[in-house]
Amino acid sequence: xxxWLAAALIVLVLAFVWKGVxxxxxxxxxxxxxxxxxxxxxxxxxxxxxADRTLEVVVLIQAANDAECQKYSPKALKMMGMEIEKANSPxxxxxxxxxxxELSPSHAxxxxxxxxxxxxxxxxxxxxxxxEIRWIMWGMSAEESEMVCxxxxxxxxxxxxxxxxxxxxRS
Numbered sequence: 208x209x210x211w212l213a214a215a216l217i218v219l220v221l222a223f224v225w226k227g228v229x230x231x232x233x234x235x236x237x238x239x240x241x242x243x244x245x246x247x248x249x250x251x252x253x254x255x256x257x258a259d260r261t262l263e264v265v266v267l268i269q270a271a272n273d274a275e276c277q278k279y280s281p282k283a284l285k286m287m288g289m290e291i292e293k294a295n296s297p298x299x300x301x302x303x304x305x306x307x308x309e310l311s312p313s314h315a316x317x318x319x320x321x322x323x324x325x326x327x328x329x330x331x332x333x334x335x336x337x338x339e340i341r342w343i344m345w346g347m348s349a350e351e352s353e354m355v356c357x358x359x360x361x362x363x364x365x366x367x368x369x370x371x372x373x374x375x376x377r378s
Contacts, residue, residue: 239335240271247276248310251287252302262346263302267314269332269339276306317341317373326352326375328359333368340366349375 249268254261268283270276284304309315313323318339320329326349330340344355356372363370 241335243269243271245272246270247273248307248314249276249280249283249304250307251283251304253287254300254302256298256300260346262344265341265343265345267310267317267341267343269318270306271338273306273308280304280306314341314343317343320371320373322373322376324375326356327373328355328362328370329373330366330370331368333366337366337368339368 246269249270251266251268253264253266255264256262270279284301287301287304310318316323317327317329318341325343325345326347327344328342331337332339344352347355352375356374359370359372
């Protein structure tokens with residue numbers, strides 16, 4: 208299990224430190240609006256598999272508009288593919304990269320930093336060129352989720368916006 212979880216955490220960390228992942232915009236008011244009013248979401252899905260279970264990692268990036276999302280989705284696909292290859296783990300597979308004009312209600316709530324059934328990581332925009340990012344992992348135990356939350360201080364060093372762990376609601 209440790210190797211399996213390590214592979215998943217590698218994917219998460221690589222997504223965090225990937226230069227430019229949260230800085231999609233340009234250098235003017237058109238490319239970097241003060242408020243993003245009609246966002247389109249870049250969604251990257253990665254599976255980490257072992258004999259016992261599959262972990263699905265979803266990274267959601269709030270782009271300013273469809274043109275921005277379409278411009279950066281090939282770059283995201285290429286970068287994630289390269290990082291997964293560097294991780295050299297056959298258990299880690301890029302599932303999809305897509306631009307979405309709308310999110311499911313459960314994913315939309317993530318951008319309000321509302322707790323839900325899963326623990327997830329949230330990164331605020333930070334400045335006009337930054338973008339809101341959310342990392343969600345399905346298939347983890349509560350203990351494993353806490354391990355991911357333990358990475359937040361280290362991950363904060365790579366992003367300008369505040370990075371927080373949003374804990375799942377306890378039943």
